[in-house]
Amino acid sequence: MRETPSAATLVLGVEGWPGHRAGQHMDLRLTAEDGYQAQRSYSISSAPEDGGPAITVERLEDGEVSPYLVDDAQAGDFVEVRGPVGGWFVWDASQGGPLFLVAGGSGLAPLMAMLRHRAHAGSDVETTLLVSARRPEDLLYASELNALDGVRVERTFTRAAPEGWTGYARRVDRDMLAEVAPAPGARVYVCGPTGFVEGVAENLVALGHDPSRIRTERFGATGG
């Protein structure tokens, strides 16, 4: 399913899927006809309650795997998967909050799994999402974000904002975090490109958040 001009969500039917936790990811391995193999790791964007895993893939123009997954993969294609993997960057409704989720680009995927899980679980944990996208058309799950119940959603656009936009239109910085973040003590999950994640985490610590309450996941700058 196409999410944005450069991203698509793929729903994977995995026989014997053991279930996953919100925030976990899975490894995909593709094998070309000549035997060349490429493996990539993708966050699961679906909630545990949704059943089988869905991943949202952003096309990296010089990537080996993501252009295939976003543009060419067809229903019925087979890929090798390993997972779910990871047990640290996860959130379960029973852990409570308040919850502060910070996403850079497709780093929204694992946080979306947490938001979907929160809704399925009927959780009323105080939740704030700050999401950074280049342009409005690059924002993943845009309509679903509008319909989230009881979640404060703040968007910032770093390249181009919608016409008449009065919200944030810059990279996430300390001033923005000071305005948006809940008080120190909240459980914080940050996911996105490496520079984004490290900058947000540093600024939150400077604002008084305990590093042990901040969980980070870096996507890196290459791979694709």
Place this chain on the structure above:
Amino acid sequence: MATIEEMRLDGNAVAGLLGDVFAGEITAALVSCAHCGATGAVATAHVYMHGPGVVMRCPDCTGVVMRFAQVRGRLLADLHGVGRMELSAP
């Protein structure tokens, strides 16, 4: 070209590989660095995997904590930078 800093990942990215080596999920395990003694979740280690192998470094002192490489169908693990590990008992 991305810089080394931009290519840095973290322990989450090698959860699958670590699962092969340790036969279980260990990114939430605590590991102490044999070089400086700092302790943190495996997921918080700095990971560099754009080279031929995988290098995990301590986020505090940047010392090498674990290294992995696949050579001719064998998986090599060098764990000399691990001081101690602490994980949930199964």
